Amino acid sequence: MEIMDTPAGDVTRNCKNYLADGGDRLVIGGTLEVLDTATVTGLQSGYASEQTAGSVYQITNQAESAASTIADLKSDFNALLQKLKNAGVMAADQPGSM
Template sequence: MALTPSEVALRLNSLPSDQARALTALFDKLISDVAAVTAGEVSSDTITDATETGISLLTAVDAAAARTAIGVVDATTETAGVVLQAEAQADSTAADVAGLKTDFNALLAKLQAAGLMAS
């Protein structure tokens, strides 16, 4: 059942003053939030309970900035990070050293392409 503004005021006036103030503040915040949403004015600045990391993630200009905001980095020989899974390498069927060298170099190339090994 919807209440008119005057009915809300009458009901608030019947409450103890501290409860009425608390409810009035809550209604004011709710009305403000609804007005912002309907006006399309919600932004990371209006989210008051977001962490610094959360705000950085919300305001990131691209995927690379978002990864940086949450601390995801590419792996290097010095730093652990996120890398792609390496492409599958078939079991070697080499019958000689030259064939084994070819298979091994193919494996190394796949590890390097995936970022699992420095080039």
Template sequence: MSNVKNYTEQGGDRTVIGGELDITPEGKLAFDGTPLSPATLQANSNAADVAGLVTDFNALLAKLKAAGLMKSV
């Protein structure tokens, strides 16, 4: 029996990461061909009304889409 934390099951259909996955600056992470990256920081909302909150929320959505973390349909 093996005690490795990271392994690919026989056949290659499933890889298990039980340890740390470190992606270097040269490395890439993609989902369904779309590159993923950390999202740009969204500042805490200081909205005083619903319209301001909607603006802040839409800014967050745009940043998640730009990072590849949410599909743009």
């Protein structure tokens, strides 16, 4: 039997989820599963931006199309796609895919 002078790792807890800071902070080291019947209070639910955290990133407005030709409609549609990609809502094009 080997006696260790210094404990290996954090031996103050024996589970992945625990209360810290006198109970003011809940640390989740495992999986947090939120059931359909659960409610969450105090969670920010506004739009996200590059400066502010939120649950949904709001992209810049895309004006309604006034296109009268297929070429103009294609241009309007591509502008919308680019806004979605810039916002991270849609994955960017892979290099060499165009």
